Amino acid sequence: MNWVARREGEAAAASPPRSLGEAEQRRGETRDRECFTEHDVTFANRPRFESQLLVSFNGAALATASYGAHWRNLRRIVAVQLLSAHRVGLMSGLIAGEVRAMVRRMYRAAAASPAGAARIQLKRRLFEVSLSVLMETIAHTKATRPETDPDTDMSVEAQEFKQVVDEIIPHIGAANLWDYLPALRWFDVFGVRRKILAAVSRRDAFLRRLIDAERRRLDDGDESEKKSMIAVLLTLQKTEPEVYTDNMITALTANLFGAGTETTSTTSEWAMSLLLNHPDTLKKAQAEIDASVGNSRLITADDVTRLGYLQCIVRETLRLYPAAPMLLPHESSADCKVGGYNVPRGSMLLINAYAIHRDPAVWEEPEKFMPERFEDGGCDGNLLMPFGMGRRRCPGETLALRTVGLVLGTLIQCFDWERVDGVEVDMTEGGGLTIPKVVPLEAMCRPRDAMGGVLRELV
Numbered sequence: 464m465n466w467v468a469r470r471e472g473e474a475a476a477a478s479p480p481r482s483l484g485e486a487e488q489r490r491g492e493t494r495d496r497e498c499f500t501e502h503d504v505t506f507a508n509r510p511r512f513e514s515q516l517l518v519s520f521n522g523a524a525l526a527t528a529s530y531g532a533h534w535r536n537l538r539r540i541v542a543v544q545l546l547s548a549h550r551v552g553l554m555s556g557l558i559a560g561e562v563r564a565m566v567r568r569m570y571r572a573a574a575a576s577p578a579g580a581a582r583i584q585l586k587r588r589l590f591e592v593s594l595s596v597l598m599e600t601i602a603h604t605k606a607t608r609p610e611t612d613p614d615t616d617m618s619v620e621a622q623e624f625k626q627v628v629d630e631i632i633p634h635i636g637a638a639n640l641w642d643y644l645p646a647l648r649w650f651d652v653f654g655v656r657r658k659i660l661a662a663v664s665r666r667d668a669f670l671r672r673l674i675d676a677e678r679r680r681l682d683d684g685d686e687s688e689k690k691s692m693i694a695v696l697l698t699l700q701k702t703e704p705e706v707y708t709d710n711m712i713t714a715l716t717a718n719l720f721g722a723g724t725e726t727t728s729t730t731s732e733w734a735m736s737l738l739l740n741h742p743d744t745l746k747k748a749q750a751e752i753d754a755s756v757g758n759s760r761l762i763t764a765d766d767v768t769r770l771g772y773l774q775c776i777v778r779e780t781l782r783l784y785p786a787a788p789m790l791l792p793h794e795s796s797a798d799c800k801v802g803g804y805n806v807p808r809g810s811m812l813l814i815n816a817y818a819i820h821r822d823p824a825v826w827e828e829p830e831k832f833m834p835e836r837f838e839d840g841g842c843d844g845n846l847l848m849p850f851g852m853g854r855r856r857c858p859g860e861t862l863a864l865r866t867v868g869l870v871l872g873t874l875i876q877c878f879d880w881e882r883v884d885g886v887e888v889d890m891t892e893g894g895g896l897t898i899p900k901v902v903p904l905e906a907m908c909r910p911r912d913a914m915g916g917v918l919r920e921l922v
């Protein structure tokens with residue numbers, strides 16, 4: 464499902480510019496592409512922010528490591544051993560299990576309501592399902608524990624991890640000032656460093672417990688092919704203990720959780736928000752699923768790959784609301800020339816994917832939610848980069864698209880969705896590394912009569 468910028472350079476060359484402004488915009492797009500094509504290696508470093516160093520093992524984690532042998536090794540491990548299409552395929556059952564649990568909970572809430580419809584805190588549910596998918600694919604925590612909290616389907620471990628992450632995130636936001644004003648760091652104004660270090664130490668202790676639990680399961684003889692990511696790494700540790708140390712596994716898993724949870728849940732939340740404000744699109748997606756999958760069973764991850772319109776909806780959501788709107792910052796490791804300008808070594812490169820995706824010189828009616836624009840290969844040549852480009856491109860794309868596709872497909876197949884009190888969903892965007900919705904999404908969910916048989920079996 465690699466649909467980003469397939470035919471590079473074509474969009475800019477397709478027709479002559481209509482104005483000077485458009486000509487400049489196209490030159491800008493060519494420069495953006497240049498950074499990820501002929502200068503990709505040069506811009507493959509990351510800047511070292513103080514706040515990031517504190518949460519990322521002094522910059523040794525995959526997303527923060529400088530380009531070089533250490534990063535290449537981590538990247539290979541992640542691409543080949545943990546997040547390859549084959550591995551993600553093996554995880555499909557786990558992903559489906561978490562989505563099913565979410566749907567079951569929603570169905571119970573709706574069935575218990577006298578009106579037959581329940582008001583659902585979708586933001587919370589979508590975050591929980593994204594975190595649970597990652598928790599189960601990384602550590603199989605539910606294999607040995609029964610469900611405990613009647614109002615959540617997250618494992619005990621996922622709930623504990625959520626608390627730790629909730630402690631870290633506000634301080635990273637606050638620490639941004641800190642990254643640029645050394646005086647704040649020297650005197651640890653507001654106690655930011657102390658708070659981050661305390662939360663990070665709780666996070667790492669938690670991850671070490673996960674690793675120990677997986678090690679015990681392996682020692683007890685769990686040899687299944689569908690191993691958790693930690694189990695895969697522990698198996699490799701047996702033959703190369705000096706590479707796959709417990710520290711390395713802790714850093715890598717912390718990074719995967721950090722990079723994968725909020726991005727995936729935010730994308731699903733924007734998609735549902737867009738669909739609620741565009742009921743005709745929602746109906747069209749439902750009709751596609753009914754025609755292709757029917758109502759006698761739940762949609763599967765394999766179905767999702769065949770549902771062209773659903774894929775267009777995901778793609779259009781990522782165009783309008785790329786979860787990392789400025790990607791991650793890159794830094795040049797050597798002097799180079801981009802678009803005729805001399806760029807010195809050590810320059811920070813920030814790519815505004817949000818603006819690129821809404822460029823009126825490239826996209827027709829760019830502010831409009833129009834999944835149809837992607838039908839039949841439409842817009843294939845346009846620069847669309849929600850997962851980045853080049854060497855530092857997101858390695859979690861396959862897992863993310865599989866999760867988002869299955870979550871959306873299942874919600875659309877099982878329920879009729881309406882806005883709360885008929886009021887348009889507020890689409891105000893928040894700031895930060897990701898692009899959160901300022902007003903958390905809530906919606907009314909009514910089980911579809913046609914899916915009654917399937918839903919009753921889930922309870």
Ligand code: HEM
Nearest residue numbers: 526722723726727730786787790791850851855857859863
């Ligand atoms: C819709 C969901 C997601 C989006 C939109 C997204 C987007 C991105 C973007 C834009 C980058 C930076 C690319 C650059 O530096 O140019 C990135 C990096 C990364 N992503 Fe994702 N991501 C998503 C989900 C995931 C998931 C599920 C995982 C893994 C479980 C993941 C793991 C990573 C890692 C490890 C990096 C750092 C790669 C490196 O620096 O070499 N992401 N992602």
